[in-house]
Amino acid sequence: MxxxxxxxxxxxxxxxxxxxxxxxxxxxxxxxxxxxxxxxxxxxxxxxxxxxxxxxxxxxxxxxxxxxxxxxxxxxxxxxxxxxxxxxxxxxxxxxxxxxxxxxxxxxxTPHTPEHGARPAALPAGTSLEKSRARAQAVIGLLDVPTGARVLVVGVVNSLLEALRSRGLRYVPCDLKGGRTEWGEAVVVDALAAAGRCDALLVSGMTLGNGTFDPLREHARTYGKQLVAFAQTGSAVLPRLLGHGVSAVCAEPYPFFWLDGGAGVVHRYTGGPEGGR
Missing domain, CATH: 3.30.390 (Enolase-like; domain 1)
Incomplete structure (x- = not known):
């Protein structure tokens, strides 16, 4: 423990x-x-x-x-x-x-290889929207929550929200920029304040760069909630925090899906430190 x-x-x-x-x-x-x-x-x-x-x-x-x-x-x-x-x-x-x-x-x-705990998930060639949706499926496939659960989404990506809706999951969208989602839902700006009313956390790696990640990680660890990170920022950093408040990571190193129309790959990690790197 x-x-x-x-x-x-x-x-x-x-x-x-x-x-x-x-x-x-x-x-x-x-x-x-x-x-x-x-x-x-x-x-x-x-x-x-x-x-x-x-x-x-x-x-x-x-x-x-x-x-x-x-x-x-x-x-x-x-x-x-x-x-x-x-x-x-x-x-x-x-x-x-x-x-x-x-x-x-x-x-x-420790590059993203099976020897270091990574499981590759292919992204098919296609438009930016098609690849965005494929990545969203790879990300939310790491969430282990029942239908009707409420997920805090930190870093609003409409394809992720769309994928959560398709699974019958509720969500609280959060982004420092505020605003509204594609469906007109208000976006909250204080992730930690909203975390208490959510069953799981889906968190962008961008939170590492603005200093908001560790409080969310600590919230998840303290209250035993699942925290899944989707990481273009810090794709090799966040797998190191598995078992320390991070439950799973969908890591996407450069070049990102939105840079190229060809086939791509993301790398999924689960488990504690022994199951990560």
Whole structure:
């Protein structure tokens, strides 16, 4: 049984990586490429759209990523990362840089393979909406809750809400931007306040980059609720938190489904630390 003393947090994981406890000395690993990806989308037949901006760092064959609010990343942040050693970036003052650096390092150390607990789920080629819906099915397939349960969805993705509706699940949509869903439902902005009236949590990896993830993880751990993460941000980070408040992860490293119309893959993780990485 995991106790409070040995429960792992994001900051704890970061500290272990900086100390070299999770792999090779991060001070000896250097980022070769740093880049941002910006996207705006409105799927055909949908009344609303959204924008994405993602910081990505390449370490060897691995790419680590962290989504940010569009325009939030300061000018020069990308240039600061190029050629820098990972240890320096793990201590960077910007949280998204720390997240992307940790993601790249952990992806380098333990890539998404069956040997590390990953189970691949294929995404068929198709339009952005078709691939979004296929990913949604891979994500909600990790939820083990009965019909009629209420799920807190942190990071509103209409395809995920649509998939939950098709399974007869209720949900509370939450996003820091607020607004309304495709079906006109009000989007709450305080995830932790809404968590108490939900039976399970479905949480975007983007919460790592804005500092809201660990309180949700702790809520799930304290109250014995299932927390499923869908992770483009921190796809190699969140599987490390399995058994520490995280129940399952659908990991989607760069390049993401919305970048290409060809076939793709996501990697699903379940179980505690021994079933993850």
């Amino acid at each position: 995991t106790t409070v003393a040995d429960t792992l947090t994001f900051d704890g994981l970061l500290a272990r990586a900086r100390a070299g406890e999770l792999g090779p000395d991060p001070a000896a690993q250097r980022i070769a490429v740093a880049f941002t990806t910006r996207q705006a989308v409105r799927h055909e037949g949908r009344g609303t759209g959204y924008r994405n901006e993602v910081l990505s760092l390449r370490l060897g064959a691995a790419v680590g990523s962290c989504a940010v609010e569009p325009g939030a990343l300061p000018d020069g942040a990308v240039e600061e990362c190029v050629g820098a050693d990972v240890a320096t970036l793990l201590a960077h003052p910007l949280l998204p840089v720390r997240v992307a650096a940790l993601d790249a390092y952990l992806m380098h150390v």
